[in-house]
Amino acid sequence: MVTKGNSEILMKRRSLILGASTIALSQLASGCNIGQQASLKVRLLQNSIPVQLLGEFRKTLTLRAKLNFDPEKQLSALFKLLTTLKEQGKPNNNQDRSFLDLIRIRSRTPISPDLVTLGDYWLKSAIEQELIQPLNIETLPGWKQLPPEYQKLVKRDQTGQLDNSGKVWGAPYRWGATVIAYRRDKFKALGWTPTDWSDLWRESLRDRISVLNHPREVIGLTLKNLGLSYNQQDLNQVKDLKPALRQLAKQVKFYSSDHYLKPLVLGDTWVAVGWSTDILALRTRDRQIEAVVPQSGTALWSDVWVKPVSVSSASDSSESNSESDLSKKWIEFCWDSKSAKQISLLTNAASPILLKIPRNKLPQDIQTLPLLLPEAEILNKCEFLHPLPESTQKQYESLWKEMRNT
Numbered sequence: 001m002v003t004k005g006n007s008e009i010l011m012k013r014r015s016l017i018l019g020a021s022t023i024a025l026s027q028l029a030s031g032c033n034i035g036q037q038a039s040l041k042v043r044l045l046q047n048s049i050p051v052q053l054l055g056e057f058r059k060t061l062t063l064r065a066k067l068n069f070d071p072e073k074q075l076s077a078l079f080k081l082l083t084t085l086k087e088q089g090k091p092n093n094n095q096d097r098s099f100l101d102l103i104r105i106r107s108r109t110p111i112s113p114d115l116v117t118l119g120d121y122w123l124k125s126a127i128e129q130e131l132i133q134p135l136n137i138e139t140l141p142g143w144k145q146l147p148p149e150y151q152k153l154v155k156r157d158q159t160g161q162l163d164n165s166g167k168v169w170g171a172p173y174r175w176g177a178t179v180i181a182y183r184r185d186k187f188k189a190l191g192w193t194p195t196d197w198s199d200l201w202r203e204s205l206r207d208r209i210s211v212l213n214h215p216r217e218v219i220g221l222t223l224k225n226l227g228l229s230y231n232q233q234d235l236n237q238v239k240d241l242k243p244a245l246r247q248l249a250k251q252v253k254f255y256s257s258d259h260y261l262k263p264l265v266l267g268d269t270w271v272a273v274g275w276s277t278d279i280l281a282l283r284t285r286d287r288q289i290e291a292v293v294p295q296s297g298t299a300l301w302s303d304v305w306v307k308p309v310s311v312s313s314a315s316d317s318s319e320s321n322s323e324s325d326l327s328k329k330w331i332e333f334c335w336d337s338k339s340a341k342q343i344s345l346l347t348n349a350a351s352p353i354l355l356k357i358p359r360n361k362l363p364q365d366i367q368t369l370p371l372l373l374p375e376a377e378i379l380n381k382c383e384f385l386h387p388l389p390e391s392t393q394k395q396y397e398s399l400w401k402e403m404r405n406t
Helices: 016-030 051-060 075-089 099-108 120-128 141-145 148-154 184-188 197-201 215-225 241-251 262-266 276-283 318-335 337-346 352-356 390-404
Strands: 038-045 065-072 115-119 171-183 209-211 252-255 271-275 289-292 299-308
Touching (some): 038 075, 051 318, 051 337, 065 075, 075 115, 115 120, 115 318, 120 148, 141 318, 148 299, 171 276, 171 318, 197 215, 215 390, 241 252, 241 390, 318 337, 337 352
Parallel strands (some): 038 065, 038 115, 209 252, 209 271
Antiparallel strands (some): 171 271, 171 299
16 A cells, blocks of 8 residues: 555656557548557556566566556545546547547546556545446456455445445455554653554654544544444444544554654654555564554454446457456456465565464565554454445544544
């Protein structure tokens, strides 16, 4: 996972975009159906797939194919891309436009990818706004290797709500958790270290905590500490929730989904609540930082492959058939046990395929890293953040505003 806040400086597009503009110009000039070579265009979250896998994937292909994997730093930028692609795909009246105007429009149009990385939290909005289309992947062998909760996560109805009989809208390929990071040096004098959410309310941490600027995460961990679910439907029925949030607000010094680790590194805060991918990466650079998955369970997230609505269906043409096959092959390749282990070892997030493999059969580096792969006893208490009814969302907004104004 990626930081999951607002978009930062966008990655420079690869030189293939210039080639795409040339192809568009040629199509306008001649009307010919260009390109017999199969291709797979993927816009993925930066660092969510090891570079080594791309070469290995190419070796598995029996046909000549052009592979274009283009990274983005933020999930928000990828969601924006899906929105842009839909807008550009809308029919418009070009009868009054000149030939050169059409060329300029085509040259500014980004290449429509076959697959895009999206976080599971964004699925509801993407489905509601008709930015993506269902994936026909339930017949793939790897689908059967996914744990049931990951299959359930991407089965949705047309409004984006969970639906066991719904269509499959995404292919999960890695996951992580919300964890507690802390400074070893600061806690040495205290004589204890955090192990669960309840520790965030200790008096010794007053004004010493940085948290995500995310209502579902912060209110959710408070619900978890009260013995309830992150996906509680009616917050008004939880009588201890408001007092707990008011008290937690006194503990929090800094709210941010982008820079919540900076005050921890500087020592301005002693504890940070954040995403495991960020914190695993930080620990390789700063040995003063330790982290733990809360014993009572935590929130989970998953990065998934989605298919933009702008991609033609597989039945439209022989070229689309080739692309569709390559998309499925790539998804299946990510679900291969060897690929799953590489993703887990090299991207600071675990593949869901590992959850079906006995722990003692996994690489030692994974077995001994509970922040990447928590023990089953803790993992069974963890939850994905499911879509909530509009009435519950308003309750979250009201409580969040009240907490931030405390």
